[in-house]
Amino acid sequence: MTIRNLQYLFQPGSVAVIGASNRAHSVGATVYRNLLDGGFHGAIYAVNPRHTTLAGRPVYPNVPALPAAPDLAVICTPAATVPDLVGQLGALGTRAVIVLSAGLDGALRQAALDAAKPHLLRILGPNCLGMLVPGIGLNASFAPTGALPGRLAFVSQSGALVTTVLDWARTRGIGFSSFVSLGDGSDVDVGDLLDYLAGDPGTDAILLYVESIRHARKFMSAARSAARGKPTLIVKAGRSLEAAHAAFSHTGALAGADLVYDAALRRTGMLRVLTTEALFDAVAVLARPRALRGPRLAIVTNGGGAGVMATDALIAGGGTLATLTPATREALAAVLPTTWSNGNPVDIIGDAPPERYRDALAVLQGAPEVDAVLLLHAPTAIVPSAAIAELLLPLLRTATRPVLTCWLGGDSVATARRLCHDAGLPVFDTPEGAVQGFLQLLQYRRNQELLMQVPPALPGGVVDRAGARVQVAKLLARGATRVGEADSKTLLAAYGIPVAQTVVAATADDALDAAARIGYPVAVKLLSPDVVHKSDVGGVVLDIDNSDALRQALSDIPERLAERQPGARIDGYTVQTMVRRPGAVELIVGISTDPVFGPVVLFGQGGLAVEVTADQAIALPPLNRVLAADLVSRTRVARLLAGYRDRPPVHMEALCDALVRIGQMAADLPELAELDINPLLADSGGVIALDARVRLAPVAAGADPLARLAILPYPDHLERRVPWEGEDVVIRPVRPEDGPAHVAFFAALSAEDVHFRLFAALRELSPAQLARFTQIDYAREMAIIASRTMASGTAETLGVARVVADPDNIRGEFAVTVRSDLKRHGLGRMLMTCLIDYCRAQGLAELGGTVLPDNVRMLRLARELGFTAARADDVVVLRLVL
Structure with missing residues (x-):
């Protein structure tokens, strides 16, 4: 994955249109006009051998004739010309190209990539609509309308959807920091853009429309990184294409493609929505978040019917209606008329003045049993809706938990909606829409919790991995790719999964002997390489209490098999203890x-x-x-x-x-x-x-056994035990369960060491900081700790060395900290040596860090380890070529 040179896509200083034209409705003419009309302040070049001027500007006959290398080029010419143009632009010095041309088959697409590679030139497309960066007036697309400036980034694999959403968003006043059509994504793909946008200071939230993903690990790692820092929402199209297929197992048949995508997206920490309209509704909630602590929603309404509708939608969506405590009901009764609903929804009655709304909201904002509040207002002739909104705005702006507003009606509530919208509050038109917004917020919170889960390896001694691998190798050596019940259960038992005792019997007599050894009652099952589901052919008999019943079963099974699946082979039977667990x-x-x-x-x-x-x-x-x-x-x-x-x-x-x-x-x-x-x-x-x-399924010799995993597991192979100061310490990657030890480690640091590490004064870690330090994505960062076991049996963290690699896996940024009372004992050198070895093994080219000039010990250690040091403003920059 790489963000290399993507800045030339998003922030170019100059743009060239290859194939610019004045032919009405052509792509070249539309792109050139959009660039000129968009307000882009950099140089704009046109290339076309058939013209000398366009729109009063000079036109150049070919790429080599350009007066300077454009940062960005937009190619609008036939597919066959693209590879040569890419090569010419790369040689000239251009570092980013948008290929709008369609029809690049596999060979042409690869030729374009090959032409770009020597120059590190990035390609967006082919077969895309282009991109827009409204903040700099860049409209390098053939979209029929421009985009308003804003702080949302939108990335789409569908060009048709780009034009639709642009038009839809413009009519609603929704602006964008960037708007990107991916097209075929042969070079720049979703993962690259997620990485770039995650670090873009002009983007507050990232919206995606995705139809397919090709590189799972790359996408998952980039998405998880982006979603840690910014609300990231996705519409994944193609939900009806379940791709369920005939398979060897029930599991294979049931694991439809959309279920897999849904599972993957949950683990990224993103929120999946089903429509583009829901996408923008969701971002209205997520882009201006208050911390949601739980699922309990309180509803305030001036109309009972609206409250019932919201409650129905909440329960149907799996939400929770907050149960008000006696103390909360008493506080509400003190500010509401005696006719209020005395429960949730809180019906404050149709004649409610603005102050009644304010007082009820204030009570619910302080209620510990309430996690979020939904305000529903139906217009009345008694109090103008705008007056209610104006009085509530100070309270809503300072709310300690999410408040969603729903102003029912049309023109009479338009001003109230606008006031809330302008104040950055989520505004909905219907109770159902507002509840859906809350449920999205709740699902996003759950996904963020799943994002923080980094599963540890199972404890040693519980799993016989070596034995399982030996058994798999033996089965494959004899060509057994479809493994029957007995061998399958042996594999399960190696992983500590309880299994019913099972014996393979080649003949009926062997089955009788096996049953006598196991003890009745037993179950007997057919063994046949031709039968997928044994019960479908009468190949399973349960609750056999004696040998006579077993003989009869062993006689009946072949007869039923011959009747229901003629020609199917019989390799024998399995006999297993009859498990009787009523109610299971x-x-x-x-x-x-x-x-x-x-x-x-x-x-x-x-x-x-x-x-x-x-x-x-x-x-x-x-x-x-x-x-x-x-x-x-x-x-x-x-x-x-x-x-x-x-x-x-x-x-x-x-x-x-x-x-x-x-x-x-x-x-x-x-x-x-x-x-x-x-x-x-x-x-x-x-x-x-x-x-x-x-x-x-056999795996190619030398293949990376982890390559097929979308999420890397805990790298237990990096664990090692080393002697230190007369005792053994464990050097290993950090794990999520190291959180309490990390808190204690941080508390043991002196104020000076905290300042050296964080360049700031900080005495305790917030939950978010703790999660950031201990719940890491091993695909792109590593934290190696020194740990020892205390007399109490709990782990104690002594020091930590950390590296975060850039998305290109070229440079890593390191930091190392040793507990203040354990310095000068070699821990820092030990951790840094391990970290450097790890970075070399990962293929990083360079390791760097930033140190304060008065951190003398760190500077001395770095020089001893081969780092160079250079002063830059108020810090020292360290660099080690690996």
Whole structure:
């Protein structure tokens, strides 16, 4: 991923239009006119051998004839000319090109990329509409209308949608910092633009319209980085193309493409919406946020009907209506008439003057049981709506929690809407729309929480990874890509997942012997390479209590198979202990491999009718218990798992633990293409896998086993134990659970050391800062800590060395801090040496840092490690070529 030279797209000093024309309605004529009319103050060049002037300006016959290298060139010529033009522009010194031309097939597209590469020239497109940067008057597009300046960035893979949204936004006064049509995205893609816009000081929020993603790791890493700092919203089109397919397992068939995209987008911390209109509604809420602490909404209304409509929409959307405490109801009763609703929604009665709205809102803003407030107002002839808005604005501007406003009606509430909109408040036209805005805010908060989850590796000794890998290698060596129940359960057992005891029997006599060893009752199942679902052909018999019943079952199974699937082979049978757990819920858990995002974990309601019930959710591995619980919560069967009537709740800790282990299998075993556990029985006693199947796929020798993962897991291979001061310390990457130790570490730093590290006085870490330091994306940054175990058994952080790589993976910015009372004992050198080795292994070319001049110890250490030092203003810049 790279943002190299993208500044020439977004902030060019000069622009050339290759193929500029005066032919009416042509692309070249439209782009040239848009550039001239947009107010761009830099040089504008036109290139066309058929003209000498256009719009009173000189036209140059070809690229070499240009008087200077334009920062940005827009190519409007036929597809076949594009590669040569790219090469000429690169040789001239141009560093960014927008290719509007359509029809570049694979060979032409690659030729253009090859021509650009020696010059580090970036290509937007081909087959795109262009881009607009209203703040500098740049309209390098053939859009029929321009864009208003603003602080929203919009990126779209659809050119047609660009023109629609531009027109739609202009009529509503919505402005943009930039507006980009990606086209085919052969070079500059969504990930690159996310990285650039995340660091753009003129952009407050990022809006995306995406139809497909090609590079999952790149997209996920860029999206997660962007969403940490700015509201980032996405419309992912193509929801109806589920791409469910016939597969070896139920999981493979159920893991539709849109479910996978939805799971991926949840993990990025972005908010997914379904329409472009919802996109702009959502940004109205998210771009001016107040911290949302929870899901409880209070509704204030001057009309009971509007309150009921909002409540219905809230409950239907899975929201929570705040339950007012007696203290809150008493405070409201003191400022409202006796006829108020005495509950939530808070109906303040239709004749409410402005002061009644203000007083009710003030009470709810201080109520601990309320997380957000929705104000609904229906116009009346008693009090002008504008008067209410004017009185409420000071309170709304200083609100400590989100307040959404809904002014019902038309002209009579237009002024009130405008006043709230101009004050930067979310404004909605209907109760349902306002509730949807709150639900979007709530979903965004949940996604941000998921974004902060960086699953750790499973504890050592619990998982036999080596044994599982040996078994996979043996199965592939004998050509067994479709793995039956017994071998599949062996793999599950290696990861600590409870399984029903199962024995493979080649013949009926072997099955009788196995049952005698296991002990009755047993279940017997057909083994056949030709049968996908054994129950469909009568190949499963349960609750067999004695040998006579087993003989009969072993006689009946081949007869039913011959009748229902003639010609199918029989390789034998599996005999397993009959698990009798009345009241247990049948679940399905599995792994499938998505062509874009790699392995995914599926969870849902299991059993024979699994495809019919279609109750499943998907998550990207690796998982932790928070992510596993979220996965479970997104299914309908979750309500059964919570218990009902005389059924106790399922042992959720055991279930989530099993899901975490399945996710670890997906991360550890690159050959694992599909896994199906159906059913996984779950009850208050735990979980147990009754049936399982696996499909393996060979992996090329030397291939990176983590390359297929969209999110990198905790890099446990970097852990090492080293001697230090007469004891052993562990040098390892930071983990999310290091949060408490990191707080204690920070508290042990002297004021001088905090100043040296942060260039500021700070005595404690905010939750956001703590998350930023301990919940990192290993794909683009690393924090290596020195840790030791105290007598209490808890971990103690002694020092940390951190590096953040640029999106090009060329330069890393480092920082190192050692606990103040442990200096001069070699910890800093040890951590920096580990960090430098890590950066070299990652392929970074350079490591740099900024140090205050009076941080003498750091400067001395850096020089001893080979860094050069150069004074720049009030700091010293360190540099190490790797």
